[in-house]
Amino acid sequence: MVTYVFLAAAAVAIVFAVLAVVPRNPMINVLSLVVMFFAMAAIFALLGMDFLAAIQIIVYSGAILVLFLFVIMLLNLRTVEPFGSGRPLQALLGVLVAAMIGGLVLALAALLHPELGGVLPGAEETGTALTIGRALVGSHLFVFEFISLLLVAAIVGAVYLTKKELR
Amino acid sequence: MWAELVVIGVKLAFVVAVLLTTVPIMVWVERRGSALIQDRLGPNRVGPFGLLQPVVDAVKLLTKENLIPAGVRLLPYLLAPAIALSVALSTFIAVPFGKDSGLELFGHAIDGFIVAPDLNIGVLYIFAIASLAVYSTVLAGWSSGNKYSLYGGIRASAQTISYELAMTIAVVGVLMSAGSLQLQHVVDAQSGVWLGFLPRWNVFTQLIGAITFIVASFAETNRVPFDLPEAESELVAGYHTEYSSMKFAAFFMSEYVHMTVSAALMTVLFFGGWNLPYIDVPFGGWAGALFSMAVFAAKVAFFLWFFVWVRWTLPRFRFDQLMALGWKVMMPLAVLNFLWVGVAMALGIF
Amino acid sequence: MSPAELVAIPYTWVLALSAVLFAIGTMGVLLRRNGIAIFLSLEIMLNSANLAFAAFAFRLAAGHGTAGEALAGQIFIFFVIAVAAAEAAVGLALYIALYRLKETIDVDRINILRW
Numbered sequence: 349m350v351t352y353v354f355l356a357a358a359a360v361a362i363v364f365a366v367l368a369v370v371p372r373n374p375m376i377n378v379l380s381l382v383v384m385f386f387a388m389a390a391i392f393a394l395l396g397m398d399f400l401a402a403i404q405i406i407v408y409s410g411a412i413l414v415l416f417l418f419v420i421m422l423l424n425l426r427t428v429e430p431f432g433s434g435r436p437l438q439a440l441l442g443v444l445v446a447a448m449i450g451g452l453v454l455a456l457a458a459l460l461h462p463e464l465g466g467v468l469p470g471a472e473e474t475g476t477a478l479t480i481g482r483a484l485v486g487s488h489l490f491v492f493e494f495i496s497l498l499l500v501a502a503i504v505g506a507v508y509l510t511k512k513e514l515r
Numbered sequence: 516m517w518a519e520l521v522v523i524g525v526k527l528a529f530v531v532a533v534l535l536t537t538v539p540i541m542v543w544v545e546r547r548g549s550a551l552i553q554d555r556l557g558p559n560r561v562g563p564f565g566l567l568q569p570v571v572d573a574v575k576l577l578t579k580e581n582l583i584p585a586g587v588r589l590l591p592y593l594l595a596p597a598i599a600l601s602v603a604l605s606t607f608i609a610v611p612f613g614k615d616s617g618l619e620l621f622g623h624a625i626d627g628f629i630v631a632p633d634l635n636i637g638v639l640y641i642f643a644i645a646s647l648a649v650y651s652t653v654l655a656g657w658s659s660g661n662k663y664s665l666y667g668g669i670r671a672s673a674q675t676i677s678y679e680l681a682m683t684i685a686v687v688g689v690l691m692s693a694g695s696l697q698l699q700h701v702v703d704a705q706s707g708v709w710l711g712f713l714p715r716w717n718v719f720t721q722l723i724g725a726i727t728f729i730v731a732s733f734a735e736t737n738r739v740p741f742d743l744p745e746a747e748s749e750l751v752a753g754y755h756t757e758y759s760s761m762k763f764a765a766f767f768m769s770e771y772v773h774m775t776v777s778a779a780l781m782t783v784l785f786f787g788g789w790n791l792p793y794i795d796v797p798f799g800g801w802a803g804a805l806f807s808m809a810v811f812a813a814k815v816a817f818f819l820w821f822f823v824w825v826r827w828t829l830p831r832f833r834f835d836q837l838m839a840l841g842w843k844v845m846m847p848l849a850v851l852n853f854l855w856v857g858v859a860m861a862l863g864i865f
Numbered sequence: 866m867s868p869a870e871l872v873a874i875p876y877t878w879v880l881a882l883s884a885v886l887f888a889i890g891t892m893g894v895l896l897r898r899n900g901i902a903i904f905l906s907l908e909i910m911l912n913s914a915n916l917a918f919a920a921f922a923f924r925l926a927a928g929h930g931t932a933g934e935a936l937a938g939q940i941f942i943f944f945v946i947a948v949a950a951a952e953a954a955v956g957l958a959l960y961i962a963l964y965r966l967k968e969t970i971d972v973d974r975i976n977i978l979r980w
Contacts, residue, residue: 349516354874358882365886365909369893369902375591377905382650388912395879395923396872400942402639407946410646412908412953414653414676419957420901421657421669423964442895450888453917454881462875465920466927468935475635477696480939488940495947502951506958512965 354394361387374420378413385409396467399477518623526630530607537819538771539569545823552827576767579760586660587757595658596758596765599651603772606644609637610779611699614789614807616799627699628808637697638690641780642683645735648773649675652744655766656754667753670834671744674734677838678741681845682731685724688849688856689717689784692865702788706795709865716787720865724852725785727845732777734841736770739826743834778818779811786814871927879920886913900960900970904953911949915942 364387367380385408393401471479484492543558543566550557558565583592613628626632634640649672656668690696693704709715718725734741745753755766782788789807798806832840859865886909893906922938925931960970967975 350873354878358878361882362885362889365889368909369889369897369906372899374899374901375588377902379591379594381905381908382647384909385912388916391879391882391916392919394872394874395919396926397919397922397939397942398634398636399639400919400939400946402636402643403943403946405643406639406646407950408908408912410643410649411676412950414649414672415953415957416901416905417650417653418672419960421653422961423901423970439896443892446888446891446895449891450884453884453887457877457880457884460877460880462877463924464871464873464927465876465923465925466871468926468939469932473635475696476939477636477639479936480943483936483940484943488937491940491944495944499947499951502954506954509955509958509962 350394354391357387357390357394360384361391378416378420382409382413385413395465396471396476398475399480522623522625523630526625526628527608530612530630531604534604534607534772534775535768537775538768539573541771541774541819541823542569542572544820545826548820548823549827552824573764576760576764581761582759584660584757588658588660591654591658592757593762595651595655596762596769598654599648599769600765600772602644602648602651603769603776606641606776607779609634609640609698610776610783611702611788612779612808612811613804615699616801616804618801618804628804629699632699635696637695638686638701639696641776642679642686646676646679651766651769652754655758659754659757661757664754664756667744667756671737671754674737674741674744674834674837674841677841678731678734678845681727681841681849682735684846684849684853685727685731686784688721688724688852691853691856691860692717692720698783698788702783702790705787706790708793714787714790714792715865716790717785720859721785721852721856723848723855727849727852728785729781731841731845732781733822733825734837736773736777736822738774738822740829740831741837742826742831743837774819774822775815778815778822781818782811782814788814872923874923876920876924879923880917883913883916883920886910886916898971898973900963900972900975903972904956904960908949908953911945915945918942918945 361384364380364384368377368384371377385404389401389404389409392398392404468476468479546568547557547565558568561567561571583589608630611627611629615627615632618625631640652668652671652675654668656664656666656671659665659668689701693701695701695704705714705716707715709720713719733739737745745755755763758766789811791810797803890906890909890913893909894903897903897906918938918941922935922942925938926935928935963975964970967977969975
């Protein structure tokens with residue numbers, strides 16, 4: 349039963365990823381990406397990573413894509429994009445490389461032994477929030493502090509780049 | 516497995532039915548309550564004390580012409596009220612509304628009066644789904660093709676994302692003292708007495724956090740004094756100017772459901788959920804469960820009245836005052852509360 | 866340590882899904898001309914990388930004595946999400962600054978700097 353739910357979530361993710369890439373309307377792209385991130389959160393939850401599923405929705409769907417939506421509204425982008433890139437040979441080579449990398453990982457997935465996985469030991473009843481929290485301030489403290497520094501730098505950078513008086 | 520699904524289905528149907536029923540009740544309370552505060556009569560023509568007024572209002576909304584103006588962008592325009600209502604209803608599945616007494620339904624155990632009892636991420640789920648409510652205001656405001664709607668939409672979403680932060684940090688203090696993300700455990704941690712004479716509710720142990728959360732809830736639900744995005748004298752009707760009949764009814768219902776969910780969260784997080792102040796509920800079994808649900812409902816009803824009371828008492832904030840309050844006052848206060856909880860837990864005060 | 870009950874999803878299926886999403890995202894980056902759409906396809910690629918980490922963390926969580934690496938996998942996903950948020954903020958600010966200069970987001974027309 350869990351397998352069927354995973355297949356359904358995977359199908360939704362692929363369909364909406366294609367809808368986020370192919371149509372020429374930025375609004376449809378952003379909204380279908382919201383649905384795709386929901387499907388990804390569902391897959392994380394199925395794999396036993398419940399905290400990450402919540403973080404995926406809060407940060408990705410609830411913050412980053414809202415930012416994208418604001419920028420699309422601010423720039424008032426409409427569907428003026430012409431079809432296809434201006435350099436077809438490079439586009440074809442790029443598509444071949446993308447397909448190759450995807451195919452490589454698919455081949456790896458096919459060659460590996462399809463074993464089942466599990467939930468983090470010690471987190472079956474309480475959920476992974478406690479174990480991840482302990483690790484963030486315990487064994488992974490340095491990276492955690494570094495990431496907060498990175499976020500401050502990003503905020504300062506974003507504010508500075510969009511100030512109007514400076515060029 | 517099917518027994519589990521039936522139990523969840525029954526609980527879900529109950530919750531959705533109650534949430535949607537509070538909407539007409541709140542319409543009546545709002546209109547009669549505002550009349551009481553403003554020293555006038557309020558609706559009293561339709562039924563005794565105007566009790567059938569919401570029914571008449573619903574019939575009016577349903578029979579209005581479903582108009583779609585010419586200049587709208589159709590996909591986001593139609594999507595916005597659907598997102599608003601479904602998001603508002605989905606947040607309630609992680610909120611407990613009664614005491615878990617090990618009861619059984621159809622021979623299968625109900626794990627407490629909460630639709631999703633084993634959701635380990637509890638409160639995080641509520642914040643995740645509530646953060647999706649921004650989309651409904653932004654899409655509604657932008658797709659309507661009307662500059663008043665756009666102003667309303669942008670202001671509403673800016674206000675929502677600013678106060679979301681203060682609200683989340685205020686709740687972190689509660690989660691620290693309860694030691695779990697699940698709301699049933701948060702309520703259970705608020706039973707008993709603190710310092711010998713106060714009930715152990717989080718409003719007493721974390722007063723600043725409670726105030727921050729209440730103010731942020733007002734801002735999140737776009738209620739006065741934070742209702743600039745939909746104030747009639749300011750922006751016609753803000754982001755739902757161009758919506759008529761059922762689409763407007765969807766926004767209207769989603770606002771009242773959001774209010775109910777916020778009131779429920781306030782009682783669960785800060786006012787002890789279903790715990791009575793100094794008395795331990797003496798009955799067990801179904802009587803005890805129904806009694807705890809009644810206590811919870813009474814507290815939620817008080818907070819709903821509090822929403823109406825504040826609406827008709829206070830003037831509204833100007834938008835820059837609102838944003839300054841959110842970022843410069845509420846967020847530092849929430850962080851202060853977080854520090855207080857950390858220090859108090861380290862010193863053993865609670 | 867003995868594994869608890871296993872979840873009935875083979876981790877190679879998750880890896881295959883991440884490969885497909887990566888290919889879709891890469892093609893989006895290469896074939897779209899709208900800057901925002903390229904950025905969205907980039908987010909798909911980051912998500913597919915997250916999913917690959919999740920697949921291996923999922924597998925390692927059931928193995929004997931590899932729970933530490935499984936936790937490290939989940940922490941890494943957490944950090945990738947944080948870095949993606951930072952990158953989205955700065956990238957969109959850059960787009961806004963660029964739009965003020967060139968009045969367009971079409972990447973084929975942002976070719977002022979030539980060698």
